[in-house]
Amino acid sequence: MTGREFNQRLKTAVAGGPSGSLVFLGNFEVEEQWARGETGLPRVSSTGNTAVVNRMDEFALLLGDVEDHVVLKTEPDPGYLAHLRELGLGLPTVHVVRDQVPGNTVTQDALGDSRLLTVLGELGAQGALLSPHGVSEWEEDLAGKAGIALAAPSAELCKAVNSKVYSRRAADGLGLRQPLGWACETLGELRAAVAAAAELLDAGATILVKEAFGVSGKGIAEIESTRRLERMERMVANSVRKSGAGGIAFVLEEKVAKVTDLNYQFTIARDGSVRLDFVKEAITEGGVHKGHRFPPRLTAGQHEVIERTAALLGRRLADDGFFGVVGVDAMLDPDGGVYPVVEINARNNMSTYQARLQEQLLAEGQQALARHYPLVLDRPLPFDTLRQVLDGLLLDRPGGSGLVVNNYATVNAGAGSGSPFSGRLYGLLTGDSAEELAALDAAVTERLGPGGALDASRVQDTARSQWKGQS
Numbered sequence: 001m002t003g004r005e006f007n008q009r010l011k012t013a014v015a016g017g018p019s020g021s022l023v024f025l026g027n028f029e030v031e032e033q034w035a036r037g038e039t040g041l042p043r044v045s046s047t048g049n050t051a052v053v054n055r056m057d058e059f060a061l062l063l064g065d066v067e068d069h070v071v072l073k074t075e076p077d078p079g080y081l082a083h084l085r086e087l088g089l090g091l092p093t094v095h096v097v098r099d100q101v102p103g104n105t106v107t108q109d110a111l112g113d114s115r116l117l118t119v120l121g122e123l124g125a126q127g128a129l130l131s132p133h134g135v136s137e138w139e140e141d142l143a144g145k146a147g148i149a150l151a152a153p154s155a156e157l158c159k160a161v162n163s164k165v166y167s168r169r170a171a172d173g174l175g176l177r178q179p180l181g182w183a184c185e186t187l188g189e190l191r192a193a194v195a196a197a198a199e200l201l202d203a204g205a206t207i208l209v210k211e212a213f214g215v216s217g218k219g220i221a222e223i224e225s226t227r228r229l230e231r232m233e234r235m236v237a238n239s240v241r242k243s244g245a246g247g248i249a250f251v252l253e254e255k256v257a258k259v260t261d262l263n264y265q266f267t268i269a270r271d272g273s274v275r276l277d278f279v280k281e282a283i284t285e286g287g288v289h290k291g292h293r294f295p296p297r298l299t300a301g302q303h304e305v306i307e308r309t310a311a312l313l314g315r316r317l318a319d320d321g322f323f324g325v326v327g328v329d330a331m332l333d334p335d336g337g338v339y340p341v342v343e344i345n346a347r348n349n350m351s352t353y354q355a356r357l358q359e360q361l362l363a364e365g366q367q368a369l370a371r372h373y374p375l376v377l378d379r380p381l382p383f384d385t386l387r388q389v390l391d392g393l394l395l396d397r398p399g400g401s402g403l404v405v406n407n408y409a410t411v412n413a414g415a416g417s418g419s420p421f422s423g424r425l426y427g428l429l430t431g432d433s434a435e436e437l438a439a440l441d442a443a444v445t446e447r448l449g450p451g452g453a454l455d456a457s458r459v460q461d462t463a464r465s466q467w468k469g470q471s
Contacts (some may be wrong), residue, residue, distance in 0.1 A: 004090075006277065006355035007065050013269040014131065014151040014324055021128040022151055023069040023120065024092065025142075026057030027107045030134035030347065034159045035213035039239050039248045041221055041232075051102035052424055055413035059353040059426075060133070062406055064092030069123060071110055073100040073409070079383030080408040087361060088398060095119055102413065107138045117146045124148030134158060134347030152324050161322050161346045163212040164251045171341040174312045178341060181253025187237055193252045194233045198226045205254050212249030217288035222255065256339070262296065262330040263351050266310040268323045274314030278358070279306050280351050282329065283371065291371030292351050294358070302338050306330065309340035322346055357406060357428050363399035368430050369437045370406075373448050375423040380412040381454075386425075389453045393444055401431040403444055 008018035015022070060070050062084075070092045084091060097109040097116055110116055120130070120142075129151035132139040135158040143150045152158065160166060168183040180200070182193035197207045201224065209232060211219030223229045236248060261282040267275050280294040298306075310328070317326060327349030329342040354370050362368055375381070383405075387394060395402035407426040414421035425448065431437045447453040 004065055004356075005359050007063070007068070009267060009275065009277075010063075010131075010325070013267045013275075015129055016270065019067075021067050021069060021123065021126070022064065022131040023071065023095075023123055023128050023148065024060040024063045025071050025106060025110070025130060025132040025139065026060035027105050027133045027136075027139060028056040028059075029053055029105075029215055030132070030136050030139075031162070031213040031215040033136035033138055034162060035211065035219070037245070038211070038213065039236055039243065039245055040211045041209070041214075041219055049422075051417060052410050052413040052422070054102065054105055055409040056407060057106040058407045058409035059350075061091060061094070062089070062353055062356055063131075063348075066090040066092065068092035069095060069128065071095050071097065071106060071116070071120075073097055073104075073106050073109055077383040077408050079387060080405060083383065083387070083394070083405060087395065087404060089356070089360065102417070105138070107132070107142055111138070111142055111145065117142075120146035120148045134162070153322055157321055158346065159213075161317060161320060161344065163249055164210050164214070164343050165212050165249050167341060167344040168251050168253075170313065170316050170344065174316060176309060176312070176341050177337070177339055179253045179256045179339065181251060184250045184252065185247050187240060187248065190233060190236065190248060190250060190252075194229055197229060197252050197254075200254055201226045201229060208251075208253050208255050210251045210253070212251070257334050258331040258339070259334050260297075260332040262298075262306070262332065263292065263327060263349065264306050264310060264330065265325060265327045265349060265351060266314050267325055268314050268318050270323045272315070272318040272323075274311055274318065276307055276310045277355065278351070279303065282351075289350055291369065292354065293367075293369050295367065299336070302332065302336065305338040305340055313341070313344065317344075317346060325349070325352055327351065353406060354428060357404060361395065361398045361404060361428075362430055366399070366430055366432055367434060367437055368428055369441060370426075370428045371441070372410075372427070373425045373444060375411060375425055375448060375454075376420050377412070377415070377423055378420045380415045381423075383408055385457060386411075386454075389447055389457050390444065393440065393447070395430060401436060401440065403427045403429050403440065 011020060012018050057073055064070050072094055075096050095116060098113045100109045124147050130143050130148045131151040135152045135155045137155045140155045165183040165185060171178050184190040184193050201207060207223045207229060209221040209223060214220050240248060261284050263282040264279040265277040267277055279296050280292040281296045283291040325348050327345040331339045331342055393403055395404040405427045411423040411425050414423055429437050429440045431440060
C-alpha cells in the first residue's frame with residue numbers, strides 16, 4: 001500500500017501524467033459562489049458555522065504527496081502533522097495565507113495576499129497546476145492573477161454541470177432511473193411542474209423542491225400540501241420579477257422510499273476516458289452529510305448498475321467538455337433497486353479526501369467509517385491534548401484499528417467568536433468488522449462528550465493554570 005495510487009491517477013487525468021505537481025485548494029461549498037445571482041429559497045446560516053466550513057480547507061492536505069503543494073488559511077497544528085507522518089503519509093508543502101479572515105474562503109484570503117500570489121506564479125512557471133475543490137469565478141481570478149494554470153475546466157462549465165437541472169436532464173437523456181420529477185429553468189416550466197406535482201400531493205405524496213446549487217441540506221424544501229407548493233411558486237415568481245432575472249433553476253421531484261444513501265466517484269481524463277474510483281455508503285441526516293461507510297454492502301447486480309451509470313455519465317460529461325473528479329449521490333430502495341443518480345457533483349467530494357487514507361491505511365478485508373464529532377470548547381484545543389484524551393483509540397499503524405484524524409483545523413475554527421464555541425473533529429475509523437467500528441465510534445464519542453475524558457482534561461488544565469498563578 002503506497003497511498004499514491006489516487007494521487008497519480010488524478011494527475012494523469014488532469015495533467016496528462018502521474019508526475020509533476022498540483023497545488024490543492026480546499027474551497028469548500030463553492031456552490032455558494034455558483035448560486036450568486038440565482039433565485040433561491042430562504043436560507044439561514046450562522047457566522048460560527050461559516051468559519052468552521054471555511055476551515056474544511058485543511059482536508060486538501062491529504063490529497064497531495066511530497067511533490068505537491070497546498071494552500072491553507074493557517075498553519076496546521078504541529079501535533080496533527082506528527083500524527084499523519086507517524087502513519088507514513090507523505091504530505092505536500094504548505095503555503096499559508098497572510099491574515100486569514102474566518103468568514104472568508106481560502107480563495108478569498110489568497111486573492112488578498114500578494115506574497116502568496118507571487119509564490120503561486122513561481123510554481124506555475126515550474127509547471128504546477130492549481131487544483132481547487134471546485135472552480136468558480138473566484139478560483140479563475142486567483143489563477144489568472146497568480147499566473148498559474150487550472151487543472152480543471154472553466155468556471156462557466158463547472159457551474160453548468162454542477163446544476164441539479166443538469167443532473168436531472170442528463171439522467172433523463174440517458175434513460176437512467178430517477179424519482180418522478182421535473183427540471184425548471186423558466187417560470188412557465190415551474191408552473192407546469194407545480195400543476196403536475198399537485199396531483200401527486202393530492203394522492204398523498206411528498207414533493208422535494210431543490211435549488212440548482214443547494215449544498216449540505218441548504219436550498220431544499222420538503223412540501224406536503226398543494227397550498228404550500230403554490231405559495232412557493234408565487235414567492236419564486238415575485239423574486240424573479242423584482243430582480244429582473246431572466247430564468248430560474250429548480251428541480252421538483254417526488255420523495256421516494258429509500259434504505260441506503262450511496263456516493264460513488266469516477267474520474268474523467270482530458271482524453272475522455274472514465275475510471276470508477278470507488279463506491280461508499282453515505283451517512284446523512286436531513287439531507288446533511290455526516291460521513292461514509294465502506295466497503296459498501298452491495299450485491300453484484302447493484303454494483304453493476306453503478307458501474308454502468310458511471311460510464312454513461314462520464315461519457316456525457318466528457319462530451320460536454322468536463323474532466324476531473326465527479327461524485328454522484330445515489331440510493332437504494334426498500335426492494336433493493338438502485339436510483340443511480342440523485343445528483344451529480346462534478347467537483348471534489350468529502351469521500352475524495354479519504355482516498356489516500358483508504359489506500360494506505362486499510363489492510364485487505366478491513367472496513368472504515370468516516371464521520372465527524374461535534375465539540376463544544378471554551379478555548380482552543382491543541383492536538384497533543386486530544387491525543388492524550390483519545391489515548392489507545394488513535395490509529396498507530398497502517399492496517400491497525402483506531403481513529404485517524406483527517407481535519408483538525410475545524411476543531412478550533414470557532415475560537416474567538418465567543419465562549420463556548422462549537423467545533424468539529426473529522427476522522428476515519430478503521431477496523432476488522434462493523435462491530436469493532438461501532439465500539440470504536442462509541443468510545444470516541446464518550447471521551448469527547450459531556451463528562452468524558454475531554455471535559456476532565458480541561459478541568460485539570462484549568463486547575464494547573466490556577467495553581468501556577470497562585471505559586
